[in-house]
Amino acid sequence: MKAVFAVFRHELRRIVTVRPAFSVLILAAMIYAAFYPQPYLNEALRDVPIVVVDRDGTSSSRAMVRRLDATSDVSVALVLPDLPSAQRAVYERAASGILLIPQNFERDLLHGRPSPVALYADASYFLIYQRITGAVSAVARTLGAEVESARLVGAGIDPAVAGAVVDPMPLTAVPLFNPQGGYATYLLPAAFVLILQQLLLIGTGLLGTIPDPDRPKAGPLATVTGKHMAYLVPEALVLPFYLIALPYLYGIPRLGSAAMILLFALPFALAVSGLGLIASAVFRTPLAVQLATAAVGLPLFFLAGFAWPPEAMPEGVRLIARLLPSTSAIDGLVRVAQLGASLSEVAEPFLTLWALAGLYSAVAIALTSRR
Numbered sequence: 001m002k003a004v005f006a007v008f009r010h011e012l013r014r015i016v017t018v019r020p021a022f023s024v025l026i027l028a029a030m031i032y033a034a035f036y037p038q039p040y041l042n043e044a045l046r047d048v049p050i051v052v053v054d055r056d057g058t059s060s061s062r063a064m065v066r067r068l069d070a071t072s073d074v075s076v077a078l079v080l081p082d083l084p085s086a087q088r089a090v091y092e093r094a095a096s097g098i099l100l101i102p103q104n105f106e107r108d109l110l111h112g113r114p115s116p117v118a119l120y121a122d123a124s125y126f127l128i129y130q131r132i133t134g135a136v137s138a139v140a141r142t143l144g145a146e147v148e149s150a151r152l153v154g155a156g157i158d159p160a161v162a163g164a165v166v167d168p169m170p171l172t173a174v175p176l177f178n179p180q181g182g183y184a185t186y187l188l189p190a191a192f193v194l195i196l197q198q199l200l201l202i203g204t205g206l207l208g209t210i211p212d213p214d215r216p217k218a219g220p221l222a223t224v225t226g227k228h229m230a231y232l233v234p235e236a237l238v239l240p241f242y243l244i245a246l247p248y249l250y251g252i253p254r255l256g257s258a259a260m261i262l263l264f265a266l267p268f269a270l271a272v273s274g275l276g277l278i279a280s281a282v283f284r285t286p287l288a289v290q291l292a293t294a295a296v297g298l299p300l301f302f303l304a305g306f307a308w309p310p311e312a313m314p315e316g317v318r319l320i321a322r323l324l325p326s327t328s329a330i331d332g333l334v335r336v337a338q339l340g341a342s343l344s345e346v347a348e349p350f351l352t353l354w355a356l357a358g359l360y361s362a363v364a365i366a367l368t369s370r371r
Contacts, residue, residue: 003218007226010216011207012233018210020286025203029238032195037250043182048131049077050097050121051086060106064117064143068099073135090122097121097132109147127183177253177338185252189338190306190330192242193268197326198297199238200272201279204231205289208280220368224277224361231273239265243337255340264332264346267353271325274360281367304330328352 015021052068054061069076077095080086086098100118108115117140121132145167153159178185204227218226243261247254283289302308303321310318321327332349335341343350 003216003222004226004229006216007218007223008229010214011227011230014207014212015203015230015234018207020210021203021207024199024206025234025238028199029195029242032199033242033246036191036195037184037188037246040182040184040187041250043180043184045127045131045183046072047075048073048097048128049095050074050099050132051078051080051089051095052076053080053083053086053098053100055103056101056105058106060109060143060147061101064101064139065099067139067143068135071135071139073131090120096125096128099136109144110151112148112151115144177255179253184250185338187306188250188252189247189334190304192246193330193333194301194304194326196235196239196242197268197272197300197324197329198293200231200235200269201276202289202293204273204276205279205283205293206286208277209284209286209289220365223368224274224365227277228270228273228361231276232269235269239269243333247337252338254337256336256338260343261333261337263343264336264350264353265329267350267357268325268329268333270357271353271360274357274364275325277364278360278367281364300324300326303327306330322352323356325353325356328356 015025052065054065065076065079068074078086078089080089083098083100086095089095090098098120100120102115102117105115105117117136119133119136121129123129149159175181240258240262243265244254244258279289279292283292303317303324304326305321310321313321328349332346332353335346
Protein backbone atom coordinates (compact mmCIF):
# COMPACT_ATOMS: atom_id res chain seq x y z
CA MET A 1 0.00 0.00 0.00
CA LYS A 2 2.93 2.36 0.63
CA ALA A 3 3.92 2.08 -3.01
CA VAL A 4 0.35 2.79 -4.14
CA PHE A 5 0.11 5.94 -2.01
CA ALA A 6 3.58 7.04 -3.11
CA VAL A 7 2.50 6.81 -6.76
CA PHE A 8 -0.79 8.52 -5.89
CA ARG A 9 0.90 11.52 -4.23
CA HIS A 10 3.49 11.82 -6.97
CA GLU A 11 0.95 11.65 -9.80
CA LEU A 12 -1.37 14.10 -8.06
CA ARG A 13 1.54 16.53 -7.75
CA ARG A 14 2.26 16.12 -11.45
CA ILE A 15 -1.36 16.90 -12.37
CA VAL A 16 -0.93 20.30 -10.73
CA THR A 17 2.65 21.06 -11.77
CA VAL A 18 2.82 19.70 -15.33
CA ARG A 19 1.34 22.56 -17.32
CA PRO A 20 0.05 20.65 -20.37
CA ALA A 21 -1.79 18.14 -18.18
CA PHE A 22 -3.19 20.81 -15.87
CA SER A 23 -4.34 22.85 -18.87
CA VAL A 24 -6.24 19.89 -20.31
CA LEU A 25 -7.69 18.37 -17.14
CA ILE A 26 -8.68 21.61 -15.37
CA LEU A 27 -8.47 24.73 -17.54
CA ALA A 28 -9.87 23.16 -20.71
CA ALA A 29 -12.75 21.71 -18.71
CA MET A 30 -13.68 25.21 -17.55
CA ILE A 31 -13.36 26.68 -21.04
CA TYR A 32 -15.51 23.96 -22.62
CA ALA A 33 -18.14 24.41 -19.92
CA ALA A 34 -18.36 28.13 -20.61
CA PHE A 35 -18.35 28.16 -24.41
CA TYR A 36 -19.55 24.83 -25.79
CA PRO A 37 -23.25 25.13 -24.79
CA GLN A 38 -23.63 28.71 -26.08
CA PRO A 39 -24.78 27.90 -29.67
CA TYR A 40 -27.57 25.67 -28.33
CA LEU A 41 -29.04 27.95 -25.65
CA ASN A 42 -32.08 28.84 -27.78
CA GLU A 43 -33.02 25.15 -27.64
CA ALA A 44 -35.13 25.14 -30.82
CA LEU A 45 -34.92 26.81 -34.21
CA ARG A 46 -37.42 29.69 -34.40
CA ASP A 47 -38.79 32.09 -37.03
CA VAL A 48 -37.17 30.59 -40.11
CA PRO A 49 -37.75 33.14 -42.93
CA ILE A 50 -39.77 32.03 -45.95
CA VAL A 51 -41.22 33.72 -49.04
CA VAL A 52 -44.87 33.44 -50.02
CA VAL A 53 -46.08 33.65 -53.61
CA ASP A 54 -49.84 34.27 -53.40
CA ARG A 55 -51.39 33.80 -56.83
CA ASP A 56 -54.93 33.73 -55.42
CA GLY A 57 -55.07 36.95 -53.40
CA THR A 58 -58.23 35.97 -51.55
CA SER A 59 -59.21 36.13 -47.90
CA SER A 60 -58.47 32.41 -47.48
CA SER A 61 -54.96 32.68 -48.92
CA ARG A 62 -54.23 35.75 -46.80
CA ALA A 63 -55.55 33.94 -43.71
CA MET A 64 -53.16 31.09 -44.39
CA VAL A 65 -50.24 33.50 -44.69
CA ARG A 66 -51.18 35.24 -41.42
CA ARG A 67 -51.49 31.95 -39.55
CA LEU A 68 -48.17 30.74 -40.90
CA ASP A 69 -46.47 33.96 -39.83
CA ALA A 70 -47.99 33.61 -36.36
CA THR A 71 -46.33 30.24 -35.74
CA SER A 72 -43.13 30.12 -33.73
CA ASP A 73 -41.36 27.99 -36.31
CA VAL A 74 -41.39 30.24 -39.40
CA SER A 75 -41.84 33.89 -40.29
CA VAL A 76 -43.08 35.26 -43.58
CA ALA A 77 -40.25 37.51 -44.67
CA LEU A 78 -41.68 38.52 -48.07
CA VAL A 79 -44.88 38.18 -50.08
CA LEU A 80 -43.90 38.34 -53.75
CA PRO A 81 -46.01 38.27 -56.92
CA ASP A 82 -44.13 35.62 -58.89
CA LEU A 83 -41.96 32.56 -58.47
CA PRO A 84 -38.73 33.90 -60.11
CA SER A 85 -38.58 36.75 -57.55
CA ALA A 86 -39.00 34.26 -54.73
CA GLN A 87 -36.27 32.04 -56.17
CA ARG A 88 -33.86 34.99 -56.20
CA ALA A 89 -34.63 35.64 -52.53
CA VAL A 90 -33.76 32.02 -51.70
CA TYR A 91 -30.58 32.11 -53.79
CA GLU A 92 -29.54 35.30 -51.95
CA ARG A 93 -30.17 33.54 -48.60
CA ALA A 94 -32.83 36.08 -47.65
CA ALA A 95 -35.21 33.16 -47.11
CA SER A 96 -35.01 29.39 -46.69
CA GLY A 97 -38.19 28.32 -48.44
CA ILE A 98 -41.01 29.27 -50.80
CA LEU A 99 -44.72 28.67 -50.26
CA LEU A 100 -46.70 28.86 -53.49
CA ILE A 101 -50.46 29.36 -53.11
CA PRO A 102 -52.08 28.57 -56.48
CA GLN A 103 -54.77 30.45 -58.28
CA ASN A 104 -58.37 29.42 -57.41
CA PHE A 105 -57.17 28.27 -53.98
CA GLU A 106 -60.23 29.62 -52.15
CA ARG A 107 -62.72 28.54 -54.84
CA ASP A 108 -61.53 24.93 -54.71
CA LEU A 109 -61.68 24.90 -50.92
CA LEU A 110 -65.26 26.18 -50.85
CA HIS A 111 -66.34 23.66 -53.46
CA GLY A 112 -64.84 20.78 -51.48
CA ARG A 113 -62.18 20.03 -54.07
CA PRO A 114 -58.49 19.45 -53.30
CA SER A 115 -56.55 22.72 -53.25
CA PRO A 116 -52.87 21.77 -52.99
CA VAL A 117 -50.17 24.29 -52.10
CA ALA A 118 -46.54 23.89 -53.15
CA LEU A 119 -43.65 24.18 -50.72
CA TYR A 120 -40.02 24.52 -51.77
CA ALA A 121 -37.73 24.26 -48.74
CA ASP A 122 -33.95 24.21 -48.34
CA ALA A 123 -33.21 20.59 -47.41
CA SER A 124 -29.44 21.15 -47.18
CA TYR A 125 -30.07 22.22 -43.56
CA PHE A 126 -32.12 19.42 -42.08
CA LEU A 127 -33.39 21.32 -39.03
CA ILE A 128 -34.50 24.27 -41.18
CA TYR A 129 -36.28 21.96 -43.62
CA GLN A 130 -38.01 20.14 -40.77
CA ARG A 131 -39.25 23.37 -39.19
CA ILE A 132 -40.62 24.78 -42.44
CA THR A 133 -42.40 21.62 -43.56
CA GLY A 134 -43.82 20.99 -40.10
CA ALA A 135 -45.23 24.51 -39.77
CA VAL A 136 -46.74 24.61 -43.27
CA SER A 137 -48.27 21.14 -42.89
CA ALA A 138 -49.83 22.01 -39.53
CA VAL A 139 -51.34 25.28 -40.81
CA ALA A 140 -52.61 23.64 -43.99
CA ARG A 141 -54.28 20.81 -42.07
CA THR A 142 -55.90 23.18 -39.59
CA LEU A 143 -57.19 25.56 -42.25
CA GLY A 144 -58.48 22.72 -44.40
CA ALA A 145 -60.28 21.13 -41.44
CA GLU A 146 -61.94 24.44 -40.53
CA VAL A 147 -63.14 25.04 -44.08
CA GLU A 148 -64.51 21.51 -44.40
CA SER A 149 -66.21 21.73 -41.01
CA ALA A 150 -67.85 25.06 -41.94
CA ARG A 151 -69.05 23.58 -45.23
CA LEU A 152 -70.62 20.60 -43.44
CA VAL A 153 -72.29 22.85 -40.86
CA GLY A 154 -73.67 24.95 -43.70
CA ALA A 155 -75.16 21.80 -45.21
CA GLY A 156 -77.12 21.21 -42.00
CA ILE A 157 -74.85 18.76 -40.14
CA ASP A 158 -74.49 19.13 -36.39
CA PRO A 159 -71.26 21.05 -35.53
CA ALA A 160 -70.02 18.30 -33.19
CA VAL A 161 -70.53 15.69 -35.89
CA ALA A 162 -68.90 17.92 -38.50
CA GLY A 163 -65.85 18.38 -36.24
CA ALA A 164 -65.57 14.63 -35.73
CA VAL A 165 -65.82 14.00 -39.44
CA VAL A 166 -62.96 16.31 -40.43
CA ASP A 167 -60.75 15.32 -37.47
CA PRO A 168 -61.82 11.89 -36.18
CA MET A 169 -58.60 11.22 -34.24
CA PRO A 170 -57.20 14.44 -32.71
CA LEU A 171 -53.64 14.03 -31.53
CA THR A 172 -52.19 15.47 -28.33
CA ALA A 173 -48.38 15.21 -28.34
CA VAL A 174 -46.59 15.36 -24.99
CA PRO A 175 -42.75 15.65 -25.22
CA LEU A 176 -41.59 13.54 -22.28
CA PHE A 177 -38.24 14.37 -20.61
CA ASN A 178 -37.75 17.28 -23.06
CA PRO A 179 -40.66 19.68 -22.48
CA GLN A 180 -39.35 22.31 -24.90
CA GLY A 181 -38.57 19.80 -27.63
CA GLY A 182 -35.18 21.51 -27.69
CA TYR A 183 -31.92 20.54 -29.31
CA ALA A 184 -29.81 21.54 -26.30
CA THR A 185 -31.74 19.24 -23.96
CA TYR A 186 -31.12 16.38 -26.37
CA LEU A 187 -27.50 17.12 -27.30
CA LEU A 188 -25.72 18.63 -24.31
CA PRO A 189 -25.93 15.72 -21.80
CA ALA A 190 -24.35 13.37 -24.33
CA ALA A 191 -21.84 15.97 -25.50
CA PHE A 192 -20.73 16.61 -21.91
CA VAL A 193 -19.83 12.93 -21.52
CA LEU A 194 -17.79 13.03 -24.75
CA ILE A 195 -15.97 16.17 -23.57
CA LEU A 196 -15.14 14.51 -20.25
CA GLN A 197 -13.81 11.45 -22.02
CA GLN A 198 -11.70 13.44 -24.46
CA LEU A 199 -10.15 15.66 -21.78
CA LEU A 200 -9.38 12.82 -19.39
CA LEU A 201 -7.99 10.69 -22.22
CA ILE A 202 -5.66 13.47 -23.40
CA GLY A 203 -4.64 14.45 -19.86
CA THR A 204 -3.73 10.94 -18.76
CA GLY A 205 -1.96 10.31 -22.06
CA LEU A 206 0.15 13.44 -21.64
CA LEU A 207 1.07 12.59 -18.06
CA GLY A 208 2.20 9.14 -19.15
CA THR A 209 4.39 10.40 -22.00
CA ILE A 210 6.01 13.49 -20.47
CA PRO A 211 9.38 12.46 -18.94
CA ASP A 212 9.22 11.81 -15.21
CA PRO A 213 12.70 11.11 -13.78
CA ASP A 214 11.49 11.39 -10.15
CA ARG A 215 8.74 8.80 -10.33
CA PRO A 216 8.67 6.47 -7.30
CA LYS A 217 9.70 2.88 -7.66
CA ALA A 218 6.66 0.63 -7.62
CA GLY A 219 5.37 -2.49 -9.30
CA PRO A 220 3.01 -2.37 -12.30
CA LEU A 221 -0.11 -3.03 -10.22
CA ALA A 222 0.77 -0.37 -7.64
CA THR A 223 1.66 2.11 -10.39
CA VAL A 224 -1.63 1.71 -12.25
CA THR A 225 -3.70 1.69 -9.05
CA GLY A 226 -1.99 4.82 -7.70
CA LYS A 227 -2.47 6.67 -11.00
CA HIS A 228 -6.14 5.70 -11.08
CA MET A 229 -6.58 7.14 -7.60
CA ALA A 230 -4.76 10.34 -8.56
CA TYR A 231 -6.89 10.88 -11.67
CA LEU A 232 -10.06 10.47 -9.64
CA VAL A 233 -9.18 13.53 -7.55
CA PRO A 234 -9.64 16.18 -10.29
CA GLU A 235 -12.51 14.15 -11.72
CA ALA A 236 -14.23 14.36 -8.33
CA LEU A 237 -14.58 18.08 -9.09
CA VAL A 238 -15.05 18.01 -12.85
CA LEU A 239 -17.61 15.18 -13.07
CA PRO A 240 -20.17 16.73 -10.67
CA PHE A 241 -19.67 20.08 -12.35
CA TYR A 242 -20.42 18.70 -15.82
CA LEU A 243 -23.07 16.12 -14.95
CA ILE A 244 -24.98 17.96 -12.21
CA ALA A 245 -24.15 21.68 -12.07
CA LEU A 246 -24.06 22.48 -15.79
CA PRO A 247 -27.42 20.81 -16.60
CA TYR A 248 -28.93 22.83 -13.76
CA LEU A 249 -27.36 26.08 -14.98
CA TYR A 250 -28.54 25.55 -18.55
CA GLY A 251 -32.03 24.41 -17.59
CA ILE A 252 -31.72 20.80 -18.76
CA PRO A 253 -34.35 18.60 -17.07
CA ARG A 254 -32.93 16.17 -14.51
CA LEU A 255 -34.94 13.49 -12.71
CA GLY A 256 -32.11 11.34 -11.36
CA SER A 257 -30.41 11.80 -8.02
CA ALA A 258 -26.89 13.19 -7.74
CA ALA A 259 -25.72 10.06 -5.92
CA MET A 260 -26.90 7.79 -8.76
CA ILE A 261 -25.24 9.98 -11.39
CA LEU A 262 -21.89 9.98 -9.57
CA LEU A 263 -22.10 6.25 -8.89
CA PHE A 264 -22.53 5.62 -12.61
CA ALA A 265 -19.74 8.06 -13.47
CA LEU A 266 -17.16 6.21 -11.32
CA PRO A 267 -16.53 3.23 -13.67
CA PHE A 268 -16.64 5.65 -16.61
CA ALA A 269 -13.73 7.67 -15.16
CA LEU A 270 -11.77 4.50 -14.37
CA ALA A 271 -12.31 3.09 -17.85
CA VAL A 272 -11.21 6.32 -19.56
CA SER A 273 -8.13 6.73 -17.37
CA GLY A 274 -7.21 3.10 -18.09
CA LEU A 275 -7.55 3.79 -21.81
CA GLY A 276 -5.35 6.87 -21.36
CA LEU A 277 -2.66 4.78 -19.69
CA ILE A 278 -2.74 2.42 -22.66
CA ALA A 279 -2.47 5.37 -25.06
CA SER A 280 0.56 6.72 -23.19
CA ALA A 281 2.26 3.33 -23.40
CA VAL A 282 1.51 2.92 -27.11
CA PHE A 283 2.33 6.39 -28.46
CA ARG A 284 5.19 7.27 -26.10
CA THR A 285 5.38 11.04 -26.95
CA PRO A 286 3.02 13.91 -25.99
CA LEU A 287 2.70 15.03 -29.61
CA ALA A 288 1.66 11.55 -30.74
CA VAL A 289 -0.97 11.41 -28.00
CA GLN A 290 -2.40 14.78 -29.04
CA LEU A 291 -2.48 13.87 -32.73
CA ALA A 292 -4.06 10.48 -32.09
CA THR A 293 -6.77 11.79 -29.76
CA ALA A 294 -7.54 14.67 -32.13
CA ALA A 295 -7.87 12.23 -35.03
CA VAL A 296 -10.35 9.97 -33.24
CA GLY A 297 -12.45 12.82 -31.83
CA LEU A 298 -14.95 12.98 -34.70
CA PRO A 299 -15.30 9.17 -35.08
CA LEU A 300 -15.98 8.95 -31.33
CA PHE A 301 -18.74 11.53 -31.77
CA PHE A 302 -20.54 9.46 -34.40
CA LEU A 303 -19.93 6.13 -32.65
CA ALA A 304 -21.49 7.44 -29.42
CA GLY A 305 -25.00 6.70 -30.70
CA PHE A 306 -26.76 10.06 -30.41
CA ALA A 307 -25.68 11.72 -33.66
CA TRP A 308 -26.65 8.57 -35.58
CA PRO A 309 -28.78 5.75 -34.07
CA PRO A 310 -26.84 2.58 -33.19
CA GLU A 311 -29.58 0.46 -34.76
CA ALA A 312 -28.62 1.88 -38.16
CA MET A 313 -24.93 1.00 -37.73
CA PRO A 314 -23.34 -2.22 -39.04
CA GLU A 315 -22.82 -4.87 -36.38
CA GLY A 316 -19.02 -4.57 -36.57
CA VAL A 317 -19.17 -0.82 -36.00
CA ARG A 318 -21.52 -1.31 -33.06
CA LEU A 319 -19.06 -3.76 -31.52
CA ILE A 320 -16.25 -1.21 -31.82
CA ALA A 321 -18.51 1.41 -30.26
CA ARG A 322 -19.16 -0.86 -27.27
CA LEU A 323 -15.42 -0.90 -26.57
CA LEU A 324 -15.48 2.87 -26.01
CA PRO A 325 -16.43 4.07 -22.51
CA SER A 326 -18.45 7.00 -23.87
CA THR A 327 -20.96 4.71 -25.62
CA SER A 328 -22.16 2.97 -22.47
CA ALA A 329 -21.69 6.11 -20.35
CA ILE A 330 -23.92 8.24 -22.59
CA ASP A 331 -26.59 5.54 -22.70
CA GLY A 332 -26.59 5.04 -18.94
CA LEU A 333 -26.02 8.58 -17.72
CA VAL A 334 -28.72 10.09 -19.92
CA ARG A 335 -31.21 7.50 -18.72
CA VAL A 336 -30.18 7.93 -15.08
CA ALA A 337 -29.99 11.73 -15.07
CA GLN A 338 -32.77 12.80 -17.43
CA LEU A 339 -35.17 9.87 -17.35
CA GLY A 340 -34.77 9.01 -13.66
CA ALA A 341 -33.85 5.36 -14.34
CA SER A 342 -32.84 3.15 -11.44
CA LEU A 343 -29.56 1.24 -11.30
CA SER A 344 -31.29 -2.03 -12.19
CA GLU A 345 -32.67 -0.44 -15.36
CA VAL A 346 -29.20 0.57 -16.53
CA ALA A 347 -27.41 -2.55 -15.30
CA GLU A 348 -26.08 -3.46 -18.75
CA PRO A 349 -24.17 -0.20 -19.50
CA PHE A 350 -23.11 0.02 -15.83
CA LEU A 351 -21.58 -3.46 -15.86
CA THR A 352 -20.09 -2.82 -19.30
CA LEU A 353 -18.23 0.20 -17.93
CA TRP A 354 -16.86 -1.83 -15.03
CA ALA A 355 -15.77 -4.54 -17.48
CA LEU A 356 -14.04 -1.95 -19.66
CA ALA A 357 -12.36 -0.43 -16.61
CA GLY A 358 -11.04 -3.86 -15.60
CA LEU A 359 -9.96 -4.72 -19.15
CA TYR A 360 -8.12 -1.48 -19.80
CA SER A 361 -6.49 -1.53 -16.37
CA ALA A 362 -5.24 -5.08 -16.97
CA VAL A 363 -3.81 -4.09 -20.35
CA ALA A 364 -2.19 -1.01 -18.77
CA ILE A 365 -0.62 -3.19 -16.07
CA ALA A 366 0.77 -5.53 -18.72
CA LEU A 367 2.20 -2.64 -20.77
CA THR A 368 3.66 -1.04 -17.64
CA SER A 369 5.30 -4.35 -16.74
CA ARG A 370 6.89 -4.54 -20.19
CA ARG A 371 8.23 -0.99 -19.94
